[in-house]
Structures are given as structure tokens and as C-alpha cells.
Amino acid sequence: MAHRALSRATPWLLLILPLLLLFLFLLLPYLLTFYYSTTGATIGRLLNVQQVGLKNFQAVLSSHAPSFLSVVGITAVFTTGTLVGSMALGTGLALALHTVSAGLRSALLAVFLIPWVIAAVIIGYTWRLIYDPAIGLANSALEPFGVAPVAWLTEQASAIAALVIANVWAGYGIVLLVVSGALANVPPNIILAGQVDGASYRRIVRRVILPAIRPTFLLAGLVALVSGLNTFDLIYAMTRGGPLYQTETVALEMYRLTAQKGNVGQGAAVTVILFTVSLALAVAYVIIWRREARKWN
Amino acid sequence: MELVRFSLGARLLRAVGVALMLAFAVLPLLWVISIALRPGSQAIYPISILPTSLTLDNVWGVLFGPTGIGLGPYRNAAFYGLSSAVITAVASTLGGYALARYNMRAGEGILVVILALSFLPSASRIVPLFILFSASGLYGTSQGVILAYAGRHRSASG
Numbered sequence: 001m002a003h004r005a006l007s008r009a010t011p012w013l014l015l016i017l018p019l020l021l022l023f024l025f026l027l028l029p030y031l032l033t034f035y036y037s038t039t040g041a042t043i044g045r046l047l048n049v050q051q052v053g054l055k056n057f058q059a060v061l062s063s064h065a066p067s068f069l070s071v072v073g074i075t076a077v078f079t080t081g082t083l084v085g086s087m088a089l090g091t092g093l094a095l096a097l098h099t100v101s102a103g104l105r106s107a108l109l110a111v112f113l114i115p116w117v118i119a120a121v122i123i124g125y126t127w128r129l130i131y132d133p134a135i136g137l138a139n140s141a142l143e144p145f146g147v148a149p150v151a152w153l154t155e156q157a158s159a160i161a162a163l164v165i166a167n168v169w170a171g172y173g174i175v176l177l178v179v180s181g182a183l184a185n186v187p188p189n190i191i192l193a194g195q196v197d198g199a200s201y202r203r204i205v206r207r208v209i210l211p212a213i214r215p216t217f218l219l220a221g222l223v224a225l226v227s228g229l230n231t232f233d234l235i236y237a238m239t240r241g242g243p244l245y246q247t248e249t250v251a252l253e254m255y256r257l258t259a260q261k262g263n264v265g266q267g268a269a270v271t272v273i274l275f276t277v278s279l280a281l282a283v284a285y286v287i288i289w290r291r292e293a294r295k296w297n
Numbered sequence: 298m299e300l301v302r303f304s305l306g307a308r309l310l311r312a313v314g315v316a317l318m319l320a321f322a323v324l325p326l327l328w329v330i331s332i333a334l335r336p337g338s339q340a341i342y343p344i345s346i347l348p349t350s351l352t353l354d355n356v357w358g359v360l361f362g363p364t365g366i367g368l369g370p371y372r373n374a375a376f377y378g379l380s381s382a383v384i385t386a387v388a389s390t391l392g393g394y395a396l397a398r399y400n401m402r403a404g405e406g407i408l409v410v411i412l413a414l415s416f417l418p419s420a421s422r423i424v425p426l427f428i429l430f431s432a433s434g435l436y437g438t439s440q441g442v443i444l445a446y447a448g449r450h451r452s453a454s455g
Binding site: 010011012014015017018019021022024025026027028029030032033036041043046047089092093096097099108111112114115126127129130134135137140141143149169201230232251254255258259264267268270271274275278282286290 | 303307311314315318319321322323324325326328329332340341342343344345346384387388389391392394395396398399401404407409410411414421422423424425426427428429431432444445447448
């Protein structure tokens, strides 16, 4: 009897450590954030805080300089650009590499995945050097064409475009990896069947290959979407949200309010907003993931 | 074996596309390396794309020069990385074994929660962790850094 009880408890004993880490450093911080988002907490005063209801959310939503709407707009442009760019480059590249010999493919994959393994902060400083007005590659490559030096990161439109390009550079690798894996699992028979039927390659891609990798493609898109939404370190390294909040996304506003202004309550309110959006996307992720897993079983 | 036969024009187009992407992938890194390895007198405006001479002075200066950072940061990085990797590996192995070996009723639920939570990327954890660490006195300590990373990376336990 005791033996059976022990063997039933075994998995839970094994799970103590992982669940403890999960609770302390993922769940508890988020619970604290939800609590603090309704308080007037500041960095200097985290205990005995005053309850202020939904005032923080009100203050965040109606803030000026920068207005929350402009922050959301910048986040949307940045995220969409990242999503579209890395999906297009990653998928296009995966399709191109799918058609070359296996040896060449793995050699090229190794090179193309280099950006993916570099830490975001290093990527940020790398691209800052590329866009540097005096010693950047961007300006010195344009110089022979008679283009005067551009201050890429101090003008809103060019700064956001520069951030998107840098983030696409950072993010196309995971799409390439995931889509390449899915392409390898597409049965060659159905592609050959398409050829026998006389379809052009373009048509085979659109009608046979892309439908076959649809679940993986959606997953890659969702990962790119959420990582675009939550990009912090790359933007912080490149522009710090500046000049004058013109490249400030939700993730940066969250940090600025909490750590720089010391307004923990408002920072937590922004975090709750971002968290809710990310969680909705995460639930979609799990649903797709489980549907796909069921298909394979 | 190549699955699909292409015309010469299509092959050329593919080669150009892949070559452009290769340039996009490696040029930024090569630029950083080329700036790092050229003497300071060549790293000013107007800058040439290729340096005329190479030097290790910058690298040496950063590591051991009078205003250099020394090897300390690298030691710290290795310490943080290894410590959180060990904690992650132990926790993930235990958890993964428990979930895979035992047919628990709560097992799938736990797995889904772990997956969903680890899918929330790090930006939305900055503020929560800051609050938690400030309140518990872990702020600014190496234990805090290690635990923050260990909490993040235990997602592979499925």
C-alpha cells in the first residue's frame, strides 16, 4: 500500500524543481504585475501601496508625449514589418534551398542561420554600426551613387525601417529553420505527381507544397508575430525608443515607465495590456500545436 | 538528387536571389569585423569599404589596455551562462522524465501551461521580474540574473 502511494507520488516529486522554477520566476512575477497594475506603487515604495483601481490604465491610455495610440501604431508597424519580412525571406529562402542538392543545402543553411544564434543586443549594436552616419556601411555603400550621408536613426520613418530590417535579419532564421524542416517532410511523390500532370513549378509551390506545410507555416508566423510584438533589447540597443519617443514600442514604454520614471503601477498596467495580447496569441499557438500533434499521431 | 528540373533562366534567378540573401546575412558581421580590425585612423569619415591595413590593437586595447575591460565580463558571462544552463538542464530532465514516463492525469495540463508560459517572450517579464527582485532583495545580484535565465529556458522539458 505504502509502496503504491510512493510510486504515485514519484512524478510529482520529480516535478517539484521545474514547477518551483515555473512558479517563482514566471507565474509569481506575472501575478505581482496584475496586482501592482491597480496600485500607486513606485520604485521607492513597493510595500504598503495604495489601491487606485483602474486609474493606471486610464493614465496610460490617455497619456501624451508619447500618446498611447502612437506607441501602439509604432508597435503595429514594427511588428507587421518584422512578420512580413521574416516570413517572406525565411520561406522564400527555404523554398529556394529545397530545390538544391542536399550537400549544398546544409552548407548554405549553416551560413544563413548565423544571425539567428547571435544575441539581440549584439545584433542591435551591429546594425547601429551599419547605420552610423559617419562610418556606417549603409552610407559608404550609397556614396558611389552620389547619395549624401543619411542620419538613418534620427528620422522617424527611416529609423523604423532600419529597426525592421535589423529585426528581420535577427528573425528570418527561425522561419527558415522551421519551414525547411516542414519542406523535408513533404512527400516527394505529390510533387512528382504535380509535375506529371504538367503543372509549372510556381503552381506546384502554390497548390501542393504550401498547403502541405500550412500548420507549420502558421506556427512560424505566430512565433514571428509575438517576438515582433515583444522585441525589446534590439530596439533598446539601437535607438532607446528615440529620438523623442518616435520609435518607442509598447515593450519599451513598459520599461521606461517602470525603470526610468519609477512608476511601477503604470508600467505594470502596460505590461498587463501587452501580456493579455501575447497570451491570446499564445493560446492560439497551443491550439494549433495540439491540432498538428494530433495529426501526426 | 534534385527534385525539380529548372530552365537555365530560373536557375540563374535562384542563384542571384540566394547570393543577395547571402550578402544580407553576412555583410553586417563582416563590417563589424572590418571596423574592429582596422587602425583607428581609418575608422573615421570618409570611410573606405576595405581597410588598407589590419591590426589587432583594438582587440588588445579592449582586453588589456589602460581603459580596457579585461577578462572579467567574459568570466561573468561564462558563469551566468553555465549556472543557468545547469539549473535548466536538471529541472528540464526531471520534469521531462516525469511527464514522459508516468501517465499522469494532470500531465497534459502542466505541459500546455509550460508551453503557453514559455511562449510569452522576455519583454513582458522585464517589469514583473524587476518588481519581484526589488521586493526580495535579489535586484543587482548574480543569483538574480542566473535564476531569471533559468526560469526562462526551462521550456524544452516536453
